[in-house]
Amino acid sequence: MKEQLRQIEETAVAAISSCTDLRALDELRVKFLGKKGELTAILKQMGKLSAEERPAMGQLANQVRAALETAVSEKSAALQEAAKAAKIAAESIDVTMPGKRPAVGRLHPLQIVENEIKEIFLGMGFSVADGPEVEYDYYNFEALNLPPNHPARDTQDTFYITENILLRTQTSSVQVHVMENQKPPIRVIAPGRVYRSDAVDATHSPLFHQIEGLVVDKGITMADLKGTLELLMQRLYGDDCKIRLRPHHFPFTEPSAEVDVMCFNCHGEGCRVCKGEGYIELLGAGMVHPKVLEGCGIDSEVYSGFAFGLGLERIVMRRYNISDMRLLFENDMRFLEQFR
Amino acid sequence: MNLSMKWLADYVKLDITPKEFCAGMTMSGSKVEAFEEEAEKVQGIVVGRILSKAQHKNADALFVCSVDLGGEEPVQIVTNAKNVKEGDLVPVATPGTVVTEGSESMKIKVSKVRGVESYGMFCGLSTLGLTQHDFPYADAESVFVIEEECTPGQDIASAIGLNDVSVEFEITSNRPDCLSVIGLAREAAATFDVPLVVKEPEYHGTDENIEDTLDVEIQNRTLCTRYAAGLVRNVKIGPSPRWMRERLRASGVRPINNLVDITNYVMLEYGQPMHAFDLRYVAGGKICVRNAKAGETITTLDGVERALSEEMLIIADAEKPIAVAGVMGGEYSGIMEDTVDVVFESAYFEPTQVRLTAKKLGMRTDASARYEKGLDETSMLTTLKRAFSLVEELGAGEVVGTIIDRNYANPVQNRIPFDPEWINRFLGTEIPAADMEKYLGSLGIAVENGEAVSPTFRIDLERKADIAEEVARIYGYNNIPSTVITGVAKAQLTPEQKFNRTIEQTMAGMGCNGILTYSFISPKFFDKICLPADSELRSTTTIMNPLGEDTSVMQTTTLPSVLEVLATNYNKRNASAWLFEISKEYHPTTPDKLPEEPQRLTIGMYGGCDFFDLKGMLEALMEKLGISDLRFTRCGEDCPYDEASAFHPGRSAVVYSGSTSLGIFGELHPTVQENYGIGVKAYAAKLDIPEMFAAANDEITYRPLPKFPAMTRDLSLVCDESIPVADLESAIREAVGKFLEKVELFDVYRGEQIAKDKKSVSYKIVMRSADGTMTDEQADAAMKRVLKALTKLGADLRM
Numbered sequence A: 001m002k003e004q005l006r007q008i009e010e011t012a013v014a015a016i017s018s019c020t021d022l023r024a025l026d027e028l029r030v031k032f033l034g035k036k037g038e039l040t041a042i043l044k045q046m047g048k049l050s051a052e053e054r055p056a057m058g059q060l061a062n063q064v065r066a067a068l069e070t071a072v073s074e075k076s077a078a079l080q081e082a083a084k085a086a087k088i089a090a091e092s093i094d095v096t097m098p099g100k101r102p103a104v105g106r107l108h109p110l111q112i113v114e115n116e117i118k119e120i121f122l123g124m125g126f127s128v129a130d131g132p133e134v135e136y137d138y139y140n141f142e143a144l145n146l147p148p149n150h151p152a153r154d155t156q157d158t159f160y161i162t163e164n165i166l167l168r169t170q171t172s173s174v175q176v177h178v179m180e181n182q183k184p185p186i187r188v189i190a191p192g193r194v195y196r197s198d199a200v201d202a203t204h205s206p207l208f209h210q211i212e213g214l215v216v217d218k219g220i221t222m223a224d225l226k227g228t229l230e231l232l233m234q235r236l237y238g239d240d241c242k243i244r245l246r247p248h249h250f251p252f253t254e255p256s257a258e259v260d261v262m263c264f265n266c267h268g269e270g271c272r273v274c275k276g277e278g279y280i281e282l283l284g285a286g287m288v289h290p291k292v293l294e295g296c297g298i299d300s301e302v303y304s305g306f307a308f309g310l311g312l313e314r315i316v317m318r319r320y321n322i323s324d325m326r327l328l329f330e331n332d333m334r335f336l337e338q339f340r
Numbered sequence B: 001m002n003l004s005m006k007w008l009a010d011y012v013k014l015d016i017t018p019k020e021f022c023a024g025m026t027m028s029g030s031k032v033e034a035f036e037e038e039a040e041k042v043q044g045i046v047v048g049r050i051l052s053k054a055q056h057k058n059a060d061a062l063f064v065c066s067v068d069l070g071g072e073e074p075v076q077i078v079t080n081a082k083n084v085k086e087g088d089l090v091p092v093a094t095p096g097t098v099v100t101e102g103s104e105s106m107k108i109k110v111s112k113v114r115g116v117e118s119y120g121m122f123c124g125l126s127t128l129g130l131t132q133h134d135f136p137y138a139d140a141e142s143v144f145v146i147e148e149e150c151t152p153g154q155d156i157a158s159a160i161g162l163n164d165v166s167v168e169f170e171i172t173s174n175r176p177d178c179l180s181v182i183g184l185a186r187e188a189a190a191t192f193d194v195p196l197v198v199k200e201p202e203y204h205g206t207d208e209n210i211e212d213t214l215d216v217e218i219q220n221r222t223l224c225t226r227y228a229a230g231l232v233r234n235v236k237i238g239p240s241p242r243w244m245r246e247r248l249r250a251s252g253v254r255p256i257n258n259l260v261d262i263t264n265y266v267m268l269e270y271g272q273p274m275h276a277f278d279l280r281y282v283a284g285g286k287i288c289v290r291n292a293k294a295g296e297t298i299t300t301l302d303g304v305e306r307a308l309s310e311e312m313l314i315i316a317d318a319e320k321p322i323a324v325a326g327v328m329g330g331e332y333s334g335i336m337e338d339t340v341d342v343v344f345e346s347a348y349f350e351p352t353q354v355r356l357t358a359k360k361l362g363m364r365t366d367a368s369a370r371y372e373k374g375l376d377e378t379s380m381l382t383t384l385k386r387a388f389s390l391v392e393e394l395g396a397g398e399v400v401g402t403i404i405d406r407n408y409a410n411p412v413q414n415r416i417p418f419d420p421e422w423i424n425r426f427l428g429t430e431i432p433a434a435d436m437e438k439y440l441g442s443l444g445i446a447v448e449n450g451e452a453v454s455p456t457f458r459i460d461l462e463r464k465a466d467i468a469e470e471v472a473r474i475y476g477y478n479n480i481p482s483t484v485i486t487g488v489a490k491a492q493l494t495p496e497q498k499f500n501r502t503i504e505q506t507m508a509g510m511g512c513n514g515i516l517t518y519s520f521i522s523p524k525f526f527d528k529i530c531l532p533a534d535s536e537l538r539s540t541t542t543i544m545n546p547l548g549e550d551t552s553v554m555q556t557t558t559l560p561s562v563l564e565v566l567a568t569n570y571n572k573r574n575a576s577a578w579l580f581e582i583s584k585e586y587h588p589t590t591p592d593k594l595p596e597e598p599q600r601l602t603i604g605m606y607g608g609c610d611f612f613d614l615k616g617m618l619e620a621l622m623e624k625l626g627i628s629d630l631r632f633t634r635c636g637e638d639c640p641y642d643e644a645s646a647f648h649p650g651r652s653a654v655v656y657s658g659s660t661s662l663g664i665f666g667e668l669h670p671t672v673q674e675n676y677g678i679g680v681k682a683y684a685a686k687l688d689i690p691e692m693f694a695a696a697n698d699e700i701t702y703r704p705l706p707k708f709p710a711m712t713r714d715l716s717l718v719c720d721e722s723i724p725v726a727d728l729e730s731a732i733r734e735a736v737g738k739f740l741e742k743v744e745l746f747d748v749y750r751g752e753q754i755a756k757d758k759k760s761v762s763y764k765i766v767m768r769s770a771d772g773t774m775t776d777e778q779a780d781a782a783m784k785r786v787l788k789a790l791t792k793l794g795a796d797l798r799m
Helices: A003-019 A024-033 A038-048 A054-088 A108-124 A151-155 A171-182 A222-237 A288-295 A312-320 A325-330 B016-028 B181-192 B243-251 B258-270 B351-361 B366-371 B379-392 B420-427 B435-443 B464-474 B495-509 B524-528 B559-570 B611-625 B642-647 B670-675 B689-695 B725-739 B776-794
Strands: A135-138 A164-167 A185-194 A207-217 A242-250 A253-262 A281-286 A304-312 B002-004 B031-037 B045-055 B063-068 B076-079 B089-093 B100-101 B102-109 B110-113 B116-121 B167-171 B215-218 B225-235 B277-278 B284-290 B297-299 B305-307 B313-316 B321-324 B342-349 B405-406 B415-417 B446-448 B452-453 B577-584 B600-607 B630-634 B645-657 B661-669 B682-688 B711-720 B742-749 B760-766
Touching: A003 A024, A003 A038, A003 A054, A024 A038, A024 A054, A038 A054, A108 A185, A108 A207, A108 A222, A108 A312, A108 B630, A151 B342, A171 A185, A171 A207, A171 A288, A171 A304, A207 A222, A207 A312, A222 A253, A222 A304, A242 A281, A242 B016, A242 B181, A242 B464, A242 B524, A242 B725, A253 A304, A253 B464, A281 A288, A281 A312, A281 B063, A304 A312, A304 B435, A312 A325, B002 B243, B016 B031, B016 B167, B016 B181, B089 B742, B110 B313, B116 B611, B181 B258, B181 B435, B215 B225, B215 B405, B225 B284, B225 B379, B243 B258, B258 B277, B258 B366, B258 B379, B284 B342, B297 B321, B313 B351, B342 B351, B342 B379, B351 B366, B379 B405, B415 B464, B420 B435, B420 B464, B435 B446, B435 B464, B495 B577, B495 B611, B495 B689, B524 B559, B559 B600, B559 B642, B559 B682, B600 B611, B600 B689, B611 B630, B611 B645, B611 B661, B642 B645, B642 B661, B661 B670, B661 B689, B682 B689, B711 B725, B725 B742, B725 B760, B760 B776
Parallel strands: B215 B284
Antiparallel strands: A135 A164, A185 A207, A207 A304, A242 A253, A253 A281, A281 A304, B002 B167, B031 B167, B045 B063, B045 B089, B063 B076, B076 B116, B100 B102, B110 B116, B225 B342, B225 B405, B277 B342, B284 B313, B297 B305, B313 B321, B415 B452, B446 B452, B577 B600, B600 B682, B630 B645, B645 B661, B661 B682, B711 B760, B742 B760
């Protein structure tokens, strides 16, 4: 009997270890360990043994059963593992095949830069104001110290709707609305469309965008204007960006300045982009003219302020190296898709 | 304004390069556009003396000259010039010189001309960039034979005075005083901290009294506050001297003759226009400054007859107009070959009147451009004296000793509080008061008793801020420190601004690209979208002076502009275009009031999309914006949007939230598609942002997650094709009642297994109870109600 057990163990272990699939393994398990299996059959003969032989033989039989069970479960695990590995291997794909892309839309480059500038000013405590594009002469000119027949009106080729109503030529008109409706302290920017009767070419468009800025409070200085613009330009063009103010004339600011920004291309060295100047003219600015403050009911002896206006197209074109303004309004998908 | 640096040197002594000068002037407020060194253009050209001239052995039309260029040996030059002879001085372009003639450039080389070596080229006036106006004695067509004092080898620039530097300034409209040499000299003196030296001009004059010959009367003393006139007899007309011609040329003014040149010269020097009348044509010896009479005309110097109107100020003699005041003289008023006696005018005309007259007559002249900005009311005598000193210096005539001066002027001299502390507070600087006074003084602004007194040539100075600017620009804007504004301000986007930003981000997130179109359109665009002839959208805010018809009216609908962009993309063969824009419409109110400017979201798409892609996009957008209770109806007769004409009638819809219409969308009408030349199916939507904003609910309250499982039933129905699924859905919703969680249409089938004109519609219905697990009995009961309701609608269970 002992011999028989050893024989079964030997045969079974050999069969299990050479088994190659899970179903065959299960058949082996039944064959050797099942209720009608070979080991069970032998154990049924235990009763024929003497009382002395029985414990030793029982122990041996149990050892053989345990060994076979272990062999089966280990083999089973190994076979499952192998099957999984084979499945994984079979599932391999060409990861260089193109992905399935959901459509991704983009904002227009002018929207992108306008949003960026808004963020910068929101961070500096500015609100965003809006005003009508079809505007009274009063808001676009007269309240900005440009009375009728002022020679400077000639320089802004204006689209008129009636003698008294026009398409605003500058977002500065929003300054007046804001000051009429809000007491200082005032800190706003006003982005928007403006109109001038310039024929369309690579650098002109009858419709373009400006961003106006206005700050009015007690003790606002020209140094504050410089500091604010410097901060704006550093956020837009990097921390090493410098600005340069040149005296100029705008009827609604005094003192007035044209603001040059260090050329982003050569960082002030002078290059083709800035025509060797190192600086690029980017915006107009100044201290709000006392007549403008007073016209809006703000006491110019108590309050002072600064204002600035920058052309969005110019900033966008310089940033992305776009040489023709018409591209911005043509909206060709192949153009639009280049921005993000 | 072009400034001759040689001329400037009469008034200020500067020891700096032109580049430094330009940079300094720009930074103190006189912006330099460009500067040009005359000598640069003629570098390499020297004076040569022709020692001999002989016939070229191989060519009849050529000559071989031996030329002294100041070197040890003379050189040989071949020329075709017939006008040069032995002993003549001529400009010679030496080898290496680049000469420019018109737009063509050529480098001079030692070369053989028909077998004879030639070392350089003789130059004519045009090669030097000159005309006969600069050297009247020269032959314009051939080589320039120099009659100036110069020596062989001398560079041509110094030999003929081509060594000036011309600086081009952009002068702002508030500074007409800087449209003059003296004005710019004052700015230069202040900028570079050097003295300005201006002497009062003097002349001798004859004993004659002008009043015996001429009378001047100002009738309109508002529009002309001062009129001074002088008389020069027996004028000798000829070219002006070289120094004057050089300076005029550097200033961009063509020399004409000595008398005309003098008037121009004084205008450039002092900024005060002058006019000269031939005394023969001043009828009755009387000059009258008055308004034109109805029906009067004048033929101006340019030969054009012009109708005058009564508001225009003119200079008249006893009979007729002889000049339009401050704008242009009459035909016979100028100086001619046979002119003997000349009346010089120096006057002050009211700026606005000059501007309006010039504009109305369509002739903006150098003089009118100056008058309209407001000149110095006190400069009349000085400028006349300057002109007369030049007449005497040039020997151009006999100046009558006395001058007529009709003076009703009350020149503006503002006294402005001078408060250095305020200025420093305003600028954010710490400039010492003494420095401020020095800056102001150098600009001609006196400080007396705590007041700054504006000079008569600076009518732009009115207030403290003006004085602060003068201080700041001489101190240097870039010396002002940079500070950061302090204090806390409430800054955030308004709910409307945030709403728009959400629209932008959501549309882009769904694959649409932001575009920008013009706000003005062509009225023809209304026909292009087949807008009904009686549509209110056709009454527009119209531009009086448009660039062209295409941009002549403000859009009352944003649809056409976006369709134009679709067409552009289609024409450029872009396979697809999904676009959106937030822009405004401009709806007229009453004629003297502003239009309303509501914002619209406009979407245009073609390629890889259909009606339901667009509709789904709108549904998703509305959900993101918190707009609920959406309803879609096909555009019918009661459609609130006139743009319905642009859409396919069976494939377009109006979207509502509750009873508020939010917009219209759908497939373009085939005709409209043809009108825009779009060869594929295209889709568009126009949505009203204010209505959407009003319908949106931005409050979010958390709902507890369900505790009990849901019960799902699928349902397939067969019904007439004409029944909209929205009707089926609302019947289902109503029938299920409170247990309903979701109704989802998952299939629509038409085909062989279904009768013609019928469709099969399949729904998944999800039910859930908040109070406990739903039982099958509850679900079955609900489904029974559903079937009953659907049967009433004509929909039966599909077997």
